[in-house]
Amino acid sequence: MTARVIIEAVARAGLSAERVRQVAGAHPAVLAHLRSTDAATLLLGAATALGHDPDEGARFRANVFDPLSNRGVELRGTLDRPEEAQVLPSAYRPNPRPEELRAAAAILRADERFPAGDDVLIYQPMPPLADRENPDGTTTRRPTLGLYSPSGESRHRIVAVDVAAGSVDWSPAGVSVVAHPDDCESHLPTPVESLRDRGGPDHVRLRVVDGDTELWNMIVVRPRASAPQDPGDGSGVELREVRYRGRLVLRQAHVPILNVQYEEDGVTYRDWQYEETRFSATGSDPVGWGWRICAQPPRTILERPDNDAGNFQGVAFHHADGELRIVSEVAAGWYRYASEWRLTDGGTIKPRFGFAGVRNPRTCMRHRHHVYWRFDFDVEGSANDVIEQFNDTGSAASEAVPIVQEVARKRRAPARFWQVTDKTSGRGYRIRPGEHDNTTDPYGVADLWFLRHRPSELYDGNVGDNNQAMLNRFVNGESVSGTNVVVWYAGHFRHDQNEPDTHQGHIVGPDLIPVP
Structure with a gap:
């Protein structure tokens, strides 16, 4: 019997974009700093509430930007009294809408x-x-x-x-x-005139039910609303409050950083992951546009014929052979990315990220993609996790070495895998690197970061010229033994048009395997 996939729209605590506009337009300090007299011209988004379990008095942070003066401010306040928000100058400049x-x-x-x-x-x-x-x-x-x-x-x-x-x-x-004799990739790019958002909810609650047993229960956020944004560049398909068989395992899982580094001229880019683009998905839309339950596997640019089009834009779900796929496609310039999660009925979580592009001479140049997942583990709750590294001993048994302090690591011998478990129950998840995840170069910085959870550490704050992931700034010697743990995991993919990688679809990602 195939498990049933159930989705329903849900609201999230926060201020709508229209409410942020009302607050900004009535706040004299905002308009004075921006030198604007018309709040209708301001660029802004919704303000998501901060904290694990926000209520109406929770704090929020929102960025407001005036494209005419090219100036921005940050609002900091509480949801119940947004008109009293503190106004601070901001150097953040949002990408064009x-x-x-x-x-x-x-x-x-x-x-x-x-x-x-x-x-x-x-x-x-x-x-x-x-x-x-x-x-x-x-x-x-x-x-x-x-x-x-x-x-x-x-x-x-x-x-x-x-x-x-x-x-x-x-x-x-x-x-x-860049002067190059040829274009690479067969897909034509999507014209900017066709970048239309057809609406639909930002979040849904997903349930996977097998008979009378609920296997998975979580909030799924579509790329256009994924965190962090303004500041930040989105994070593809985002998962929140992930429960397996009733037990909380992840508070949040997403990809806040995605970089491209060109080998020949040193140019780098920080790619955004909030721009949903079309792919092929056939099925029903039980909560409206942007969310589709499929009877057949969805096809992103990695699987479909030579075009940068499709019949759907948003997040698609497909369950088969004991595994649920949660799939979206996002665009950043001439790049196309498949943002995907695969959840098995047995409890394994498979984050996946795929790399593709449309016709452009830049994609002909040798370059590396660096994708950085952020896993906010809340195994059996949020405050009692421990981390271990398992090293190769030359035999079937691996040596467990505790990690007790914040640290960055590379995937190299003797390390084989890592594990985050609850200190009391012993339950948790093993992080096993994917076959094609590779290891970092100097630009990629590291492969894993083990950190104590801090709400402010969603965005690395790099607005400089090299776009490098500045995650080492979060490593400050705090204890990660018996605390609320966050793990950043990086995958690295090298694209050389002259020596193409043989593995299908240019896909990377680890397996998160449950520890009973």
């Missing part, structure tokens, strides 16, 4: 230098912004756009658009596609 990209595309198409032809396509490239520094110290916000003109002299070009001034910089400083 779909409506901003569409406005920029309209300006670009109206420019007299826009290439002729019906086959010209405007897409979102990397980097997402090419802001200009002015002589007076201010900066002008300028979203970038990629031009694909297959019949033109140069097939790809990246420009910067000043939306406020209605002007186009056709050669923005520090931004280039």
